[in-house]
Amino acid sequence: MNIPLDTDLIVMAIWGLIFAIFVIKLFQSIRLVPTKSAYIVERLGKYHSTLDAGFHTLIPFVDKVAFIHDLKEETIDVPPQECFSSDEVNVEVDGVIYISVTDPVKASYGITDYRYAAIQLAQTTTRSVIGTLDLDRTFEERDVISAKVVQVLDQAGALWGIRVHRYEIKNITPPETVKNAMEMQVNAERERRALLAKSEGDKQSKINRSEGVKAETVNRSEGEMQRRINEAEGKAEEILTISRATAESIERLATVIAAPGGHNALRMQLGEQYFKQLDGLSQKNSRVVLPGNMVDFDYWMNSIGLTEEKPS
Incomplete structure (x- = not known):
C-alpha cells in the first residue's frame, strides 16, 4: 500500500521540478537590455539576432544569450x-x-x-x-x-x-x-647652454657699449660741426652787417660832403679829432712830433685833399 503512495509523490515532485524550471526559463526569456549594450542571441546553437537597448522576449529552451557586449569606450x-x-x-x-x-x-x-x-x-x-x-x-x-x-x-x-x-x-x-648617462648628458647640455648664453650676453653687452660710444662720438662731432657752422654763419652775418653799415655810412658821408658846406664841416670835425689826439698824447707824457707850422692848418688839410676848391 505504501509503494504507490511514494511513486505518486515522486511523480508530483518531478512535475513540480519541471514546472519550476519552466517558470525560471520563462523569466529568463524576458531580457531588458541597458543603453550602450548589445546581447547576442543564439537559437539552437546558431546565431539568431542581436538585441539592442530595450525590452525583448526569447523562446524558452530554444533561444539563449550567448554573449553580452558593452558598447561604451x-x-x-x-x-x-x-x-x-x-x-x-x-x-x-x-x-x-x-x-x-x-x-x-x-x-x-x-x-x-x-x-x-x-x-x-x-x-x-x-x-x-x-x-x-x-x-x-x-x-x-x-x-x-x-x-x-x-x-x-x-x-x-x-x-x-x-x-x-x-x-x-x-x-x-x-x-x-x-x-x-642621460642625466649627465642633460647636465652637460645645460651647462653648455648656460656658458653660451653668458658669452652671448657679454658679446651683446660689449656691442651695446661700443655702439653707445660710437653714437656719443658721432653726436659730439655733429654738435661741434654744427657749432662751428653756426659761429661761421654768425661771423659772416656780422661781417656782412658791418660792411653794409660801413658802406651805408660812407655813402651818407659822401652825400654830406658833396652837400654845400660839407667840406667845411668835415674839416672842422677832423681838426677837432686831431687836437683831441694831441691833447691825449700830451697827458700821457708821450713824445709828440709836431709840424713846424701849427698855425697853417690849411696846409695840412690840403695835403690830404680836403680843402674846398674856390671858384676861379
Whole structure:
C-alpha cells in the first residue's frame, strides 16, 4: 500500500521540478537590455539576432544569450614589456589602449578574446616601431609610435568588430646606467647652454657699449660741426652787417660832403679829432712830433685833399 503512495509523490515532485524550471526559463526569456549594450542571441546553437537597448522576449529552451557586449569606450592597460632600440638599448615600455565594440557579431565570432588580441598586437607593434628608432628618438617620437600602433590595430579591428580610438605610451624606462648617462648628458647640455648664453650676453653687452660710444662720438662731432657752422654763419652775418653799415655810412658821408658846406664841416670835425689826439698824447707824457707850422692848418688839410676848391 505504501509503494504507490511514494511513486505518486515522486511523480508530483518531478512535475513540480519541471514546472519550476519552466517558470525560471520563462523569466529568463524576458531580457531588458541597458543603453550602450548589445546581447547576442543564439537559437539552437546558431546565431539568431542581436538585441539592442530595450525590452525583448526569447523562446524558452530554444533561444539563449550567448554573449553580452558593452558598447561604451573602454581602456585596456598594456603591460610593461622590454624593447630594443636600433642602437641596442633595452627599454621597458607600457601603455594604454582606448577601444570600443562597433560590431557585436564580429566581436563574438570573429575572435576568441578581442581584448587579449589587442594587447598582444599593441605590444608586438610597439616593439617593431621602437626597433627602428634610436634611444633619444624614442622619447621624442611617442606620437609616431602611437599612430603606428593605432593604424595596425585598426586594420585588425575591422575583422574583430572593434575600433581603436587611440593608444598612449605611459612610460619608456631605460636601464639605470643609461638613465645616469642621460642625466649627465642633460647636465652637460645645460651647462653648455648656460656658458653660451653668458658669452652671448657679454658679446651683446660689449656691442651695446661700443655702439653707445660710437653714437656719443658721432653726436659730439655733429654738435661741434654744427657749432662751428653756426659761429661761421654768425661771423659772416656780422661781417656782412658791418660792411653794409660801413658802406651805408660812407655813402651818407659822401652825400654830406658833396652837400654845400660839407667840406667845411668835415674839416672842422677832423681838426677837432686831431687836437683831441694831441691833447691825449700830451697827458700821457708821450713824445709828440709836431709840424713846424701849427698855425697853417690849411696846409695840412690840403695835403690830404680836403680843402674846398674856390671858384676861379
